[in-house]
Each structure stands twice: as C-alpha cells, then as structure tokens.
Amino acid sequence: MCILFIANKMRDDYPLLIAANRDEFYARPTAPSTFWENHPHLLAGQDLEAGGTWMGVTRNGDIAALTNVRDPHNINKNAVSRGELVANWLEQSPAPKGNAEQSAYLAKLEKTRQRYNGYNLLFGNVNALQVYNNVNNSTHSIDTGVYGLSNADIATPWPKVTQGVTALSDYIEQQSTINDDDLFDILRHENKAEDAHLPDTGIGYEWEKALSSIFIQTEKYGTRTSTLLLVDKNNTLTWKERRFSDRGETLETRAFSFSI
Template sequence: MCILFLAIRKHEDFPLIVAANRDEFYSRPTRSSHLWQPDEVVLAGRDEQAGGSWMGLSRSGRVAALTNVRGPTEVVEGGPSRGGLVLDYLRGSHQDSDYLEMLEQEGERYSGFNLLFGHWNALHVYSNRNPLAVQLESGFFGLSNAALNTPWPKLSRGVRAMEDYVSSTGSPDPDQLMMLLRDESRAEDVNLPHTGVPIETERMLSSIFIRSETYGTRASTVLMVDQGGGYHWIEQSYGVNGTLGQKVTYNGTFQAGGQ
C-alpha cells in the first residue's frame, strides 16, 4: 500500500473513512480482498509471494494498513516481509500498547515502513524510521512513502479532495472516493520529492494513481465505518497500465466490544 487518505470523526454518519491505493509491480502475484480461512476473521487482500497483506480489517474491529518508506537506504536485505505486520495485528489478541512495544523492539529488522493500526475508532500510525507512535484524533490525514502528512504534492492534493468530499456530501458515495484514487495528475519537477530514485521514476510516482508497463496501482480500497460499527469495504483491482480487474464489496458489522 502506497497512499492512504483518512477522515476521522469528520462526517456525522461515518466517523471513519479511508481511501487507499496499493502500488506494486504487476508481476507480483496477488489475491483480491477476501475472508481468510480457516476462521474468516480477517478481511484483506493477500500478497501471494510473501503471504502478508497491505490493508485489512478483522471482525473484532481491528484495522491495519501499510505503506513503504521510499529510498535506497530504507531497504533491509533479507529482512522479514512488512506485509506480515498487517496480518499479525489483525489476527492477534494483544493490546495496542503491547503491539507497539513489539514494533519498537523489532522494527529495525524491517525495511522502512509506516503502519496504520488500531481499533477502528482509536487508530495509530507508527514508523520504524521515525519511531514514535501518533494517535489519530479528529481530522484529515494523509500517509504515503514518508512521514504522516508529509506535504508531497499528491498527498496534499488527496487530503484536500477528501476534505471537499466530506464537506459536500450527505450520504457518502464510494464511487466519488474511487475517482479521487484515480487521479493521475503529476507534480511539476520543481515540486517533486527527492527520494533517491531517477527523475523519470519520481515523475511517474508523483500521481495518486500510477500506471506503466511494469509497476502501478494494483488496487484501490475504500473503507467506511458508520456510527454503529457497520463497515463498508470496496476494492477495485487493476492490471498492467491501469486496466480494470476484479471488484469486490463486503458489508458487515464489527463485534461489539471487540479489540
């Protein structure tokens, strides 16, 4: 997962709204969101190469999503898969404070990452490159391949679009959020971040929705949670050059009092 936009307690009917894109090489085998066997407690996509996930939820109300920190020095050769962190959290029964302690102790083993995790109404962001957990209070947030709310052009543009969406809509329309996630506007060269990749790559990566022959947005996911803990999950998959793939939708209600 490479970019997330969040509205937390900013819509009167939906205290949590998440719109997110996962960017990856098209050649990496992937399964769309589904209920994981054997217990069907976890709803998430699956990275078939390493076995983890990039974003998901559990029936108890846990939510987790991952973005990579971009940069040639952020890779730990031979380190464990970052996608395992999402799955471990969703399947676990530990308190968030205990999970955070584990992240602080084990984080250096992993390549650079940002992890959104928590019960749906008490979310945190932790980065192993800035080892400080932030609890997300009411507001609009963006998370990409640097620290929370780093003002990269595509992140700032998406957060503004989320603000406009929440302020202008009565009953939320997930299709509008999908349109936000399809934004292919690229930044001017003068506004590009410098993350150690070639300028042509920085240009390609500067849009919210990425497409090419080899790498791009593989899935767009919208999660909306209403006041009663009812969740609405929509995922649209994409293939090479942004061709439409499978679309899946799940609706349910989190277990009362789940952690």
C-alpha cells in the same frame, strides 16, 4: 508503495472513512480480498509471494494498513517482509483489541523495527488508530481530521498527499451523502506533480515523476488495487476493493459489509 487517506470523526453519518491504493509490481502474485481460511474473522487481500498483506480489517473492527518508506539507499535485502506486520495485528485473537493490546503491539514494533525496511503502519481499531514509523521510531495518533500517508512519514506533505487530503476534505464537507464511486475517483487521480515540487528520494527524476500521482501506471509497476473502508453511525463496516490490470483497466470490484 501505497497511499492512504483517512477521514476520522469528520461526519456524523460516517465517523471513519479510509481510501487507499496499493502500488506494486504487476508480476507480484496477489490474491484479492476475502475472509482468510485460517483466520475467518480477517478480511484482506494477500501477497502470495511473502504471505502477508498491505491492508485488512476484522469483524470486530480491528484495522491495519501499511505503506513503505521510500529510501533506496537503506534497503536491506535480507529484511523481513513488512506485510507480516499487518497480518500479525489482525490475526491475533478475534476478540476486540483495546488500549492494552495496542500498547503491547507498539512495544513489539519498536523492539523489532530494525528487522524491516522502512515502513509506516496504521493500526488499531475503528475507534482508536495510530501510525508507527520505524525509520524515526515515532508514533502519531489519528485524531479528528483528514490525514494522508504515503512513502515518507505522516508529517511530510508530498504533493499527491496534499492533493488527496484536500480532495477528500472538500468532498466530505460539501456532499450531503457519501458515494463510493466518488471516493474511488479521488484514488484515480493521475496528474503528476510539477517538477519544482517533486520529492527527492534518490530514485531519479523519471521515477519521481512517475510515482508523483495518486494513481500510478508504468510499464511494470503501478496501482494494483483501490480499497475503501467505511464505518457508518450504526457501526456497519463496508469494505470495497477494486482491482486493476497493468493497463489501468478495472478487472473486478469486491464488496463486503458486516456489523461490528
């Protein structure tokens, strides 16, 4: 399902901060983040079942990340895997992609939106990001501010989205320096929403409750990875991925850093 928090142009030392969780069935085979052999400019994990990815970046600062839209009544079992949308954007020419390339890709997303189950796609580069939602065929520019994106459109204030946006906003306003572990802690919040504030997406009370926290852990499904993407004032990009077991234990933290 996944959740993303984005702080854009809110600090001089870190103009872009993205903190994200990937939620998935524990049994789904996954490769951890690395530069892809066939696309050495592309850094991402990989879904070994369908071949795509949920979030990635390139050496030139192109970015893409995906969240599913939760709508169990409108699932096409023959739909194309949504993970290819992230890979398709990042696998393109390793040269930096500007407004023309973003506009062309958006047009492609709009044209093919019926091929996929519901999704939000964050894509662009470190200087210009936007979110496309294929359910309502809408586009939202990521301007100056702090944003949260979960499994509805970007304008829907689910409790865990509001909680994460508030926590990240308070942190970047109050702290003199940015600490990676503090950002990982925000992604580790496990408190559930109060019943009165639970969304009703058609999956039943037990699942709505279980999925209402930023960090998810159930018997078969939960948060598999937390990822930080930070771009500093010198255009140095830092990527950190923390992987978890089905018991929520940290298995590994991978770190990459390069100049854009």
